Amino acid sequence: MGQIQLKQVTKSFGEVQVIPPLDLTIEDGEFTVFVGPSGCGKSTLLRLIAGLEDISSGHIEIDGKDATDLVPAKRGLAMVFQSYALYPHMSVRKNIAFPLRMAKMDQAEITRRVESAASVLNLTDYLDRRPGQLSGGQRQRVAIGRAIVREPAAFLFDEPLSNLDAALRVGMRLEISELHKRLETTMIYVTHDQVEAMTMADKIVVLQAGVIEQVGSPLELYRAPRNTFVAGFIGSPKMNLLTGAEAAKYDATTIGIRPEHIDVVEADGAWQGTVGVAEHLGSDTFFHIHNTGLAETITVRAIGDVNLKHGDTIHLTPRAEEIHRFDGQGLRIE
Amino acid sequence: MATKASRSAARVMMAPAVILLLGWMLVPLMMTLWFSFRTYLPLRGGDLGWTGFDNYVRFVTSSAFWPAVQTTLIIVLSVLVITVVLGIFLAMLLDQPMWGQGIVRILVIAPFFVMPTVSALVWKNMFMDPVNGIFSHIWRFFGADPVSWLSDAAMPSIIMIVSWQWLPFATLILLTAIQSLDSEQLEAAEMDGAPKVQRFFYIILPHLARAITIVILIQTIFLLAIFAEIFVTTGGAFGTRTLSYLIFQRVLESQNIGLGSAGGVYAIILANIVAIFLMRIVGKNLDN
Numbered sequence: 074m075g076q077i078q079l080k081q082v083t084k085s086f087g088e089v090q091v092i093p094p095l096d097l098t099i100e101d102g103e104f105t106v107f108v109g110p111s112g113c114g115k116s117t118l119l120r121l122i123a124g125l126e127d128i129s130s131g132h133i134e135i136d137g138k139d140a141t142d143l144v145p146a147k148r149g150l151a152m153v154f155q156s157y158a159l160y161p162h163m164s165v166r167k168n169i170a171f172p173l174r175m176a177k178m179d180q181a182e183i184t185r186r187v188e189s190a191a192s193v194l195n196l197t198d199y200l201d202r203r204p205g206q207l208s209g210g211q212r213q214r215v216a217i218g219r220a221i222v223r224e225p226a227a228f229l230f231d232e233p234l235s236n237l238d239a240a241l242r243v244g245m246r247l248e249i250s251e252l253h254k255r256l257e258t259t260m261i262y263v264t265h266d267q268v269e270a271m272t273m274a275d276k277i278v279v280l281q282a283g284v285i286e287q288v289g290s291p292l293e294l295y296r297a298p299r300n301t302f303v304a305g306f307i308g309s310p311k312m313n314l315l316t317g318a319e320a321a322k323y324d325a326t327t328i329g330i331r332p333e334h335i336d337v338v339e340a341d342g343a344w345q346g347t348v349g350v351a352e353h354l355g356s357d358t359f360f361h362i363h364n365t366g367l368a369e370t371i372t373v374r375a376i377g378d379v380n381l382k383h384g385d386t387i388h389l390t391p392r393a394e395e396i397h398r399f400d401g402q403g404l405r406i407e
Numbered sequence: 408m409a410t411k412a413s414r415s416a417a418r419v420m421m422a423p424a425v426i427l428l429l430g431w432m433l434v435p436l437m438m439t440l441w442f443s444f445r446t447y448l449p450l451r452g453g454d455l456g457w458t459g460f461d462n463y464v465r466f467v468t469s470s471a472f473w474p475a476v477q478t479t480l481i482i483v484l485s486v487l488v489i490t491v492v493l494g495i496f497l498a499m500l501l502d503q504p505m506w507g508q509g510i511v512r513i514l515v516i517a518p519f520f521v522m523p524t525v526s527a528l529v530w531k532n533m534f535m536d537p538v539n540g541i542f543s544h545i546w547r548f549f550g551a552d553p554v555s556w557l558s559d560a561a562m563p564s565i566i567m568i569v570s571w572q573w574l575p576f577a578t579l580i581l582l583t584a585i586q587s588l589d590s591e592q593l594e595a596a597e598m599d600g601a602p603k604v605q606r607f608f609y610i611i612l613p614h615l616a617r618a619i620t621i622v623i624l625i626q627t628i629f630l631l632a633i634f635a636e637i638f639v640t641t642g643g644a645f646g647t648r649t650l651s652y653l654i655f656q657r658v659l660e661s662q663n664i665g666l667g668s669a670g671g672v673y674a675i676i677l678a679n680i681v682a683i684f685l686m687r688i689v690g691k692n693l694d695n
Contacts, residue, residue, distance in 0.1 A: 125594050146600035158595035162613040171609070172599035219599070 075136065075149075075226035075259030076101045077122060082131035084117055084283075091117055092283040094131065099227075099261060099276075104253050107263045108270040108306070109280035115263045116231055118280070122261065123152050123229050135226060146175075151220035152229040155236065157212045159204040159219075165191075166200040169218045176223075190218045193252075210241045217252070227259035234269065246272060267307055271295070279303050301403040304329045310359055310372050312397070319367055325398035325406055332359065332374040334395035337381075342388030346371065348381050362387060436675075443668035450662045462669035471653055476677070479649040482566060483630045487623055489570040494577030494622065495615065501578070502585045512582075519575040523635040530568045531557060531640050561645035568636050573629075577622045584618035585611065624685045631678050650674050 077099040084092040091114050099105045107115040120126045122133060124145035132141050140148050151172075159168050169190055173183045191197045194214040204212055213233060220228055230249070234242045250273050253260050264270055270277050271291045279286040279294065279302070287299040291307075298304035304312050312329045320328045336342075337360075346365035351358055358379050362371040373389060381387060398406040443462055446455040466472060501512055518526065534540050535556035543553030556564045588611065596606045632651050641647045643656060651674060658667030 123598060125597070145594075145598045146602075150598070152595070152598045154591045154595055156589060156591050158589065158591035160592060160596075160610060160613075162616070171596070171601075175600040175605060219595075223599075 077227060077259065077261070078132075078134040078137075079122070080132040080134065082121060082133060083129045084114075084121055084126065085129045090129075090283070092121070095283070095285060097278065097285065097288070099259060102257045102259055104250075104260045104262065104273060104275045105278060106270040106274035106276070107261065107278050107280055108265065108267055109286075110306075111265055113280045114283035115265075115280050117283075119152075119229050119231055119261060119263045123150055124148050125152075149226040150229055151223050151225035151227075152231065153213075153216045153220050153233045155232045157204075157216040157233075157236075159212055159215055161204055164201050164203060165196060165207070165215050165218075168204065168215055169196075169222055172219060172223045186222045187218075190222045193221070193255075194218050209237050210245060213237065213245055214248075217249070221252075221256070225258070227261060230260065230262040232263055232265070234264070235266075242269075249273065268309060271307065277307075279306060297405065298329070298397065299405050301327055301329065301399050304397055304399070310374070313369065313371050314399075315367055315369055315371075317368055320398075323396060323398050326401045327399040327403065329397040329399065330391045330395060332372040334392045335371070335373045336390050336392065337373060337375050337379065338388045338390050340388055342390045344371065344389045344391075346387060346389070348383055348385045348387050351381065351383065353378060360387065362389065365389075439668045439671045439675075441668075442664050443672050445665050447664040447668075448662055449664060458665065462665045463672070466657070466666055466669045466673065471648065474646070475648050475650045475653040478562070478647060479631065479651075481562065482569065482633065482649060483627060485566045486569045486573060486630055487626060489566070490573045490577040490626065491581075491619055491622060493570075493574055494581045495612075495619075497574070497578045498581035498585050499611075501582050516575045516579055518572055519579075521572070523572060523633070524639055526572055527568055527636040527639045530564075530571070535564060557640050558645055561641050561647045565636060565640065565647050568640070569630065569633060572636075573626055576626070580618050580622050581615060584615050588614050620685075620688060627681060627685060628678070631674075631681065650677065 079095060079097045081094045081096060082092065083090060083094050095118075107118060109115050117126065121128050124140070124143060128141065132139060134140060135148055135150070160171065163171065166187055169187045170183050173186060178186075187200075188197070191200055194217060196211070196214055196218060199207060199211060199215075204215065207215065216233070233249075234245055237245060246269060249260075249262075253273075262269075262273060274291055276288065277291055277294055278288050281302055287294060287303045289297075294303060294307045298307060298312075301314055305314060308331055310332050312331045313335075314327055314329045316327050320326055344362075344365045344367065346362040349361040349363050349370070351360050355378065356376070358375045358377070358381075360373045360375065360379075360381065362373060365371055371389070373387075400406050444457060444459065446458045446461075447453070448455065497515065501508070501515065505511070521529075532540070534542055537543050537553045537555040540553075540556075542556065546553045554560060592610055592614075593606060596610050601609060633649065634651050634655065637643055637647055637649060637652050638655075643649075643652045648656070650670070654667050654670040654674060657663055657670055661667075
């Protein structure tokens with residue numbers, strides 16, 4: 074079990090309130106991702122749930138029981154830190170066994186759990202090494218191992234992949250998702266990378282300046298962003314947000330259209346401009362278009378390898394049904 | 408150090424320092440060895456020629472030799488234990504955020520800047536004097552008889568004075584080590600259910616292992632040769648005669664340079680035995 078509820082939780086450091094009153098429910102077994110730009114309070118929120126920071130007011134309930142005043146060890150949560158926080162003077166085996174030893178579990182049970190965690194995470198051959206002798210990905214797995222042996226109510230991940238190189242990150246992303254499917258334990262995952270959020274989450278919580286901007290499944294956020302911040306944050310490359318006369322045509326202050334929802338046409342498009350930088354990825358090509366008569370540069374995705382060069386003229390047509398409209402406060406108009 | 412030219416240039420440029428250091432060390436060493444094989448009594452006939460190993464035999468068979476070795480080791484070990492234990496404690500205290508942190512840290516380090524002779528005199532005359540010392544006043548205030556520290560409890564007094572001098576050094580090194588501990592490790596241990604005491608023994612202490620060995624190594628080298636503290640307080644009386652003090656007495660009080668030199672050679676051998684042991688331990692600790 075691992076349902077976590079935050080009720081009117083706030084956090085202030087001195088005079089500065091970093092998290093205004095906030096309500097959130099994380100269901101049992103759910104993979105929830107907190108995503109937002111750096112400094113948005115997502116890590117603070119995770120530390121509040123872990124109990125590493127005291128909340129200034131409000132309540133935290135874990136499985137329906139008030140955990141507000143419980144020390145971190147009693148909350149039944151396990152955390153994987155950004156720096157992995159492995160104990161450098163202990164072998165991998167001792168690192169993984171540490172929480173069990175602290176819980177005064179008997180030695181046979183400790184051995185059994187450590188061995189099974191190690192085999193799940195492909196660490197069996199490394200059990201007698203020190204963390205200093207392992208690669209980044211292996212250290213990451215040890216940190217996860219140390220978390221899973223406790224069989225916690227929920228796992229907390231604090232940007233666990235940000236110290237890995239790009240290739241490893243994709244691999245670990247899959248491993249963590251796989252682990253979640255197998256364990257079916259609640260996981261809360263903090264990241265600033267919206268790709269990680271989109272690929273892993275059951276539920277995404279988008280945060281900005283300590284405020285929840287939107288909560289929903291990845292596709293809900295993609296299809297119906299509630300405001301311009303979420304619209305610009307979710308999706309890669311970023312959604313084109315256009316203001317001024319173009320937006321007024323659609324009775325909105327701002328309109329948004331994703332790069333993948335703009336078609337490149339031969340002639341007579343809605344917009345005409347010159348190609349700036351073209352990013353060729355093979356499967357897709359991203360064009361940055363200037364001189365369209367709009368205030369903003371437009372990004373367009375074309376499928377496959379489109380043969381347009383820097384300075385060429387291009388004609389574009391947005392798909393009308395995919396245009397998102399936002400009002401003066403930046404909120405979505407349905 | 409890439410090319411041949413730059414390597415030989417480096418050698419030429421290092422030469423003056425190396426030669427100076429070698430001369431500095433080798434000349435006194437050679438002279439000590441030379442004198443240790445001669446009968447040399449400056450006030451009783453001067454250099455009286457070769458004696459073979461006589462000086463070496465006389466130095467070890469003297470009734471003062473083994474007690475001096477014992478005294479030296481007791482002082483070194485006691486001071487090491489006191490400074491390391493209190494040093495860890497003080498370092499952890501100083502690591503806590505508090506008002507006036509900078510000033511407190513400077514004050515803690517201050518004793519290290521006082522010359523050994525001066526600090527020993529201050530302790531002797533202002534603290535431990537049985538008539539005027541602060542300790543005697545405190546004792547009398549509570550109705551007790553003042554202790555004449557330097558005669559009745561000479562060894563503890565010397566150990567106290569030397570520990571006071573070296574505590575700042577230990578504290579400073581250990582404080583920087585504690586500050587380099589990744590706070591996420593402590594948080595991880597907290598999440599893993601380790602209470603404060605366990606966090607100290609499982610996380611902080613192992614993290615400090617390297618710094619502790621460095622403190623022990625450096626302090627041992629200096630503590631084996633403490634002299635001023637004994638010279639100005641007990642003058643080697645009341646069982647405080649260390650090996651280096653014994654050598655000093657042989658050379659200056661007995662005016663026997665040959666015998667003293669032989670003692671000096673023993674001291675070099677003792678220091679090297681300790682150094683080899685320490686280097687092994689440190690080497691092990693510095694490796695990982």
